Amino acid sequence: MKPRQSRWIKWQRGQALMEYWPTIPASIIIMLMASGIATWFNKSILRTVDYLNPTDLRCEEPVEEEEGPDTAYLDCYTIELVTNNYDEVNDQTTVGYKVTNGCDTDISHWVLGFPAGLVDKIVAASEKYEYGTDPKTGATGLKFDTPYGTGKPSKQTQSLNGLMLASRSLTASASDSRVVLLTLAGHYDWSITEVTIKAGTETYHSTITAPVAIRQGTDDECGLD
Secondary structure: OOOOOOHHHHHHHHHHHHHHOOHHHHHHHHHHHHHHHHHHHHHHHHHHHHHHOOOOOEOOOOOOOOOOOOEEEEOOEEEEEEEEEEEOOOOEEEEEEEEEEOOOOOEEEEEEOOOHHHHHHEEEEOOOOEEEEOOOOOOEEEEEOOOOOOOOOOHHHHOOOHHHHHHHHHHHHHHHEEEEEEEEEOOEEEEEEEEEEEEOOEEEEEEEEEEEEEOEOOHHHHOOO
16 A cells, blocks of 8 residues: 655645746756757758868769760761860850751751750750650750751752852851850760751651769869878
8 A cells, every 4th residue: 555645745845846847948948049059050060061062063983974976977967066165264064066957858856865954054055945855756855946957959049040059059058057055054074865856757866975964073172082
């Protein structure tokens, strides 16, 4: 049988509780403040790490790159990398692809395989583009749909004098081949990617080199030994 406690003992415990009761909220506040300070300290460390390790670099184990060709041959059409320049001052990379229509059938559009994660890095382009999967070719990437001419003079032009024929040919050849420029924020690793051309009812696929990821940082930049 549990012994009964005297009223004196109960009164003493109640008095002790009353004395310490005001300190309980203060203790909770102190613990919350300590937790907030710890959280602020951790965030400060993370911000410092982010500053010392810029997000423009990939600080991870390097992946072996599969270097692609500078020129893609798609039947009698070609796509050639003609510009690859990194501007250290502005931290921007400019790339240029020369697209040439050497066939009788005009190019309606072409697609450069491009990682979705880099689309928001494009700060300027010499031609209008859209990103996604082209339903006509099944290719995913940057789609450029400004058409290309063949540079082939018409029958009526061929029947004109030689001066007129030469003039028309020179004018047409200017639209037959042009360079598409892209400017991207940052510095990039390059690797092989797919390019696709749609001309008439035909679709042509090939591969070329292109920027595929933010540049892999050096050991010094990543703080590695």
